[in-house]
Amino acid sequence: MELTHVPENIKRLTDGKPYETDDTGMSGSRVMLFGDCVLKIVKSRKENRETIRMMKWLRGKLPVPEVICFEEDEEYQYLLMTRMKGRMACDAEYLEKPEKLVRLLAEALRIVWSVDVSDCPRTRDTDAELREARYRVENGLVDMDNTDPGTFGEGGFRDPEELLEWLENNRPSSYEPVLSHGDFCLPNIFLEDGRISGFIDLGFTGAGDMWRDLALCRRSLMCNLDGTYGGKVYPPFDTDLLFRELGIEPDNKRLRYYALLDELF
Ligand SMILES: Nc1ncnc2c1ncn2[C@@H]1O[C@H](COP(=O)(O)OP(=O)(O)O)[C@@H](O)[C@H]1O
Numbered sequence: 456m457e458l459t460h461v462p463e464n465i466k467r468l469t470d471g472k473p474y475e476t477d478d479t480g481m482s483g484s485r486v487m488l489f490g491d492c493v494l495k496i497v498k499s500r501k502e503n504r505e506t507i508r509m510m511k512w513l514r515g516k517l518p519v520p521e522v523i524c525f526e527e528d529e530e531y532q533y534l535l536m537t538r539m540k541g542r543m544a545c546d547a548e549y550l551e552k553p554e555k556l557v558r559l560l561a562e563a564l565r566i567v568w569s570v571d572v573s574d575c576p577r578t579r580d581t582d583a584e585l586r587e588a589r590y591r592v593e594n595g596l597v598d599m600d601n602t603d604p605g606t607f608g609e610g611g612f613r614d615p616e617e618l619l620e621w622l623e624n625n626r627p628s629s630y631e632p633v634l635s636h637g638d639f640c641l642p643n644i645f646l647e648d649g650r651i652s653g654f655i656d657l658g659f660t661g662a663g664d665m666w667r668d669l670a671l672c673r674r675s676l677m678c679n680l681d682g683t684y685g686g687k688v689y690p691p692f693d694t695d696l697l698f699r700e701l702g703i704e705p706d707n708k709r710l711r712y713y714a715l716l717d718e719l720f
């Protein structure tokens with residue numbers, strides 16, 4: 456990402472402050488961590504303005520970063536926000552004790568789902584997701600480097616088009632409406648002192664299906680423990696414990712559906 460013209464307002468608020476870069480995310484964004492704030496720079500998309508609207512709406516409802524300044528030019532959008540306290544749920548400290556981590560993740564899910572969505576400014580239900588997925592497929596935006604082995608190729612789908620068609624024809628028959636985080640994976644959940652301290656990366660947050668969060672949470676938990684992301688391989692762990700904590704019967708069909716849908720993002 457070649458940055459030439461950082462908008463004046465952002466420059467004024469960050470110039471000269473020491474920072475570290477963060478390369479946890481997979482969205483092609485650039486993240487700069489300052490002492491008490493974070494600058495996230497992404498390629499401009501008008502949908503990201505909705506994310507800002509959601510972040511503002513969520514203030515006081517959930518622990519989310521506060522928007523300090525949002526600027527955009529033809530190429531990039533610049534979001535300067537407060538820095539969440541604590542550590543990501545994929546920190547070794549938590550992965551070492553997966554039973555405890557699962558209890559915290561279950562609590563985090565309950566907290567997100569308990570937000571009243573009656574005046575939520577954004578809908579991210581299956582229709583909205585499929586519409587965006589179609590746009591991504593038609594415009595060659597699907598990131599094929601970050602897909603689960605087995606999704607495409609032998610025994611799987613031929614290509615993103617075929618997967619999209621399958622998803623459009625096999626929607627879940629019912630729907631559990633909640634506030635859905637939309638990218639409920641461990642690096643987006645912050646924990647501190649045995650409590651939930653923050654939710655970040657709210658680009659897909661909106662009124663949506665509970666099962667979307669469950670699918671991504673389970674997969675993220677599994678992949679962070681089994682070395683998929685190149686980290687330490689932890690002892691085998693039964694991710695069904697997450698469902699037992701929540702008192703929900705795992706519905707493998709729906710879990711698979713949303714994990715597959717996420718492959719197109
Ligand atoms: N507001 C924030 N507070 C603390 N850490 C943050 C914040 N925003 C981003 N980060 C760090 O940067 C990483 C990537 O940012 P994120 O918004 O999740 O980008 P991506 O869309 O690429 O996943 C996060 O996992 C987290 O470690």
Ligand SMILES: [Mg+2]
Nearest residue numbers: 480642643656
């Ligand atoms: Mg993220």
